Amino acid sequence: MEAYARADESRRSVPVDGGKWPAQAKIDGNNIRWSSPDVPSPVVVRFAFVSFPQVNLVNEQELPAVPFRTDNDSP
Incomplete structure (x- = not known):
């Protein structure tokens, strides 16, 4: 999956x-x-948080997951 981590539990x-x-x-x-x-x-993880993501996470109907993030921090 095209994702990236930004912070651990300490958020530092x-x-x-x-x-x-x-x-x-x-x-x-x-x-x-x-x-x-x-x-x-x-x-803190962000999935497909780029301009033109290569989304490879799909549901049972083969519909792609939308970009998401696990935080409310500034972009």
Whole structure:
């Protein structure tokens, strides 16, 4: 999935330059489990949060997931 992690539980892992770290996702029932080698326990994740995302998360009807984020921080 095209996603990236921005912060761990401390919310201090956001790069100073506003950068991002690639994140991997695993679907676990009705949940998505995120991981990133650069963020030990990601809690702030953004999915398809780019201008032209390559969305590869779809539902049973093959409809793509809309871009989403797990935080309310400034973009």
